[in-house]
Amino acid sequence: MLRSTTCGCAPCHILSVLARGKPVSCCCPDVQIPSRLASQQEAVMASMFTRFVEPGRLALITYGPCAGKMCTIVDIVDQKRVVVDGPEAVTGVVRHMMPVKRLSLTDFKAKIPRGAREKTLKKALEKDDVMGQWAATSWAKKVKAKETRAAMSDFDRFKLMVAKKKRAAVVKRKHQGRRDQPLGRRSSP
Secondary structure: OOOOEOOOOHHHHHHHHHOOOOOOEOOOOOOOOOHHHHHHHHHHHHOOOOOOOOOOEEEEEOOOOOOOOEEEEEEEOOOOEEEEEOOHHHHOOOOEEEEHHHEEEEEEEOOOOOOOOHHHHHHHHHHHOHHHHHHOOHHHHHHHHHHHHHOOOHHHHHHHHHHHHHHHHHHHHHHHHHHHOOHHHOOOO
8 A cells, every 4th residue: 555645634635636546745835746736636626616606607597577587797796696687688687786596607608897888798698609508508498498388378288288199199009019029029110
């Protein structure tokens, strides 16, 4: 078993894990950490969390009158509140202050300065194609499907039921003949 010359603190533990069993030196200030291990340590620390509350971060509003709409963080007021903007022409959210706990942060970020105007925000969103990237995610597709189902009329729900019945009948007919065959000898469709 290889011995490590570390003191047992958290940074030393991280270094020993990164070194994969090779001996490493202590994290004391007088001891130099090899540059390869230092860069790995920074990578591990940076990869822990990436969705920071920062200007330009795209977020989904989860509670309140604008629930279900997308917004962009424009400014940070304090530890618990931020100023968000849609912009209104794109998402329907006007600029207002909102608690961070009512937001779900996404992976997407537009490059804007703190406190940017609506015109600047709109240009940055178009330039980086943030809304297009968001629309391509499975999260956005689920939100869109939920909105569509909620907006269905009684007749739309009836048409959906009839379509599901027709589809189930076609699937049942297709698999009807396969039921008689043993499992190992089924022919491929």
